[in-house]
Amino acid sequence: MNFCSHCGHTVRLAIPQGDDRPRFLCDECETIHYQNPRIVAGTLTVSGTRVLLCRRAISPRKGYWTLPAGFMENGETTAEAAARETREEACAETRLHGLYTLINLPHINQVFMIFRADLEGSFAPGPESLEVGLFEEHEIPWEELAFPTIERTLWHFYADRKQGEFPLHMSDIVPDRERQSGAG
Amino acid sequence: MNFCSHCGHTVRLAIPQGDDRPRFLCDECETIHYQNPRIVAGTLTVSGTRVLLCRRAISPRKGYWTLPAGFMENGETTAEAAARETREEACAETRLHGLYTLINLPHINQVFMIFRADLEGSFAPGPESLEVGLFEEHEIPWEELAFPTIERTLWHFYADRKQGEFPLHMSDIVPDRERQSGAG
Numbered sequence: 001m002n003f004c005s006h007c008g009h010t011v012r013l014a015i016p017q018g019d020d021r022p023r024f025l026c027d028e029c030e031t032i033h034y035q036n037p038r039i040v041a042g043t044l045t046v047s048g049t050r051v052l053l054c055r056r057a058i059s060p061r062k063g064y065w066t067l068p069a070g071f072m073e074n075g076e077t078t079a080e081a082a083a084r085e086t087r088e089e090a091c092a093e094t095r096l097h098g099l100y101t102l103i104n105l106p107h108i109n110q111v112f113m114i115f116r117a118d119l120e121g122s123f124a125p126g127p128e129s130l131e132v133g134l135f136e137e138h139e140i141p142w143e144e145l146a147f148p149t150i151e152r153t154l155w156h157f158y159a160d161r162k163q164g165e166f167p168l169h170m171s172d173i174v175p176d177r178e179r180q181s182g183a184g
Numbered sequence: 185m186n187f188c189s190h191c192g193h194t195v196r197l198a199i200p201q202g203d204d205r206p207r208f209l210c211d212e213c214e215t216i217h218y219q220n221p222r223i224v225a226g227t228l229t230v231s232g233t234r235v236l237l238c239r240r241a242i243s244p245r246k247g248y249w250t251l252p253a254g255f256m257e258n259g260e261t262t263a264e265a266a267a268r269e270t271r272e273e274a275c276a277e278t279r280l281h282g283l284y285t286l287i288n289l290p291h292i293n294q295v296f297m298i299f300r301a302d303l304e305g306s307f308a309p310g311p312e313s314l315e316v317g318l319f320e321e322h323e324i325p326w327e328e329l330a331f332p333t334i335e336r337t338l339w340h341f342y343a344d345r346k347q348g349e350f351p352l353h354m355s356d357i358v359p360d361r362e363r364q365s366g367a368g
Contacts (some may be wrong), residue, residue: 001189005208005217008187008194018311021257027318033189037256038220039295072221073205077288077356095204099286104261111223111262127202167214168352170283 006031037109041081042069042159045094047119050134051154054089055128056146064146066112067153068092068129068172090132092123097166101153104172105132112149116157116166148173191217205264221293224333225265226253229278229342230243231303234318238273240330241314248330252276253314253335266299274316276307281350285337288356296333300341300350332357 001024004011016023016032022032044067044122045052053065068089072081086094094117103112124133126155135141137158145151152171160166185208188195193212194305200207200216208217228251229236237249254274256265263280272280276303285297309316319325321342329335344350 003187003189003192005185005187005189005195008192011189012193034255035257035258036222037260040225072295074219074221074293075290076221077290078286079288079354080290099352102262102283106259106261106264109258111256115196163257168283170263 001033002171003034004029004031015178023149024102026184035109037106037111039071039072039078039081040110040112041072041078041085041115042067042084043082043094043096043115043117044100044153044157045086045090045117045119046090047134049122050136051140052081052086052090052092052119052123053133053135053140054129055131056128057125061146065141066146066150069112069114078113079115082113082117086117089126089128089129090123092118092132094118095120099168100166101149101156102168102170103149104170105149105174106172114149114153141184162165185219185241188215189212189217211335217341219293221290221295223256223262223265224253224294225256225262225269225299226251226301226338227266227270227278227280227301227331228284229270229272229274229276229301229303231318234320235305235341236270236274236307236321237317237324238309238313239315240270240312241309242312248312248328249325250330250334253296253298262297263299264296266301271310273310273313275309275310276316277304278302279304283352284350285333285340285353286352287333287336288354289333289357289358290356297332298337318334 004026007029011024011026022145054068056062068086070085086092096115099115099117123132156169185352188210192212195208196212197206238252240246252270254269270276281300283296307316340353
């Protein structure tokens with residue numbers, strides 16, 4: 001950030017009075033520009049015993065396989081964001097169940113949230129996908145998954161499916177540490 | 185938003201190519217300025233049978249009672265944000281349990297997340313609180329709670345406490361509609 005988005009003046013990075021961390025400040029109009037983490041929402045959509053995966057047509061990780069997911073937009077709920085991303089990337093309608101994984105990624109200022117869902121009807125690649133398919137467990141391209149969040153979510157799913165219960169899994173992924181956060 | 189925070193040129197609101205909703209666009213440096221929901225994280229902290237509440241010293245809802253909560257910062261996890269907010273507003277250390285309520289507020293672009301926690305040690309008003317106290321159920325100032333999210337979280341807590349189980353509750357609060365989202 002170089003300029004104030006409100007008045008166009010240059011900004012500087014400094015700790016505001018009463019605060020404890022640096023923010024971009026505008027000395028002209030006195031706006032404090034806060035920056036906050038973003039939510040990435042998506043689905044683990046199943047049809048029978050198979051899981052819906054999309055092969056990415058865009059960077060980052062173009063050509064690798066992912067669960068349909070993307071940045072939550074203003075004006076929607078987390079569940080609406082997850083369903084919309086599945087519609088956009090896989091042209092698929094879904095019936096959503098509960099929140100299944102919540103993974104904090106503090107080094108990139110993201111919170112990743114995946115809902116379990118049932119596929120309703122057909123699917124096809126959206127503009128951000130090269131192809132979309134349904135995979136049995138032994139068909140999952142583990143070495144070609146796009147992100148650690150996807151691998152972890154699928155790993156939980158196949159472990160939980162043996163028990164027939166799918167509780168929320170909360171955890172963190174950071175480059176130099178890996179922690180379970182306070183959640184059952 | 186009036187000016188590009190990257191190059192200082194004026195921005196205009198238009199739908200970018202390949203997108204489906206208006207964004208602030210810079211014609212000079214071609215930056216697309218996305219705006220996304222923010223997470224508000226906090227705790228329902230208990231000591232024995234009592235719940236920790238803070239009376240707000242700041243707008244909005246100055247003078248009303250709240251659970252300690254505030255905007256999640258870059259570089260932290262949801263649980264770290266909840267613990268930090270409790271430390272800042274109530275000078276209280278906590279032992280966090282699981283995520284307890286997740287309430288979508290799409291009309292104000294927020295996702296509210298409360299973790300259950302146990303109080304560890306003492307408490308006192310932080311700079312954003314007029315006073316901090318521990319309340320039995322019959323002492324809760326229901327008519328003087330700051331936000332509907334706080335009332336709903338406390339309502340869930342007292343209902344669940346009768347059963348001795350505290351599952352995650354996901355729901356939405358919007359001015360003209362009130363819906364349960366897809367979660368158990």
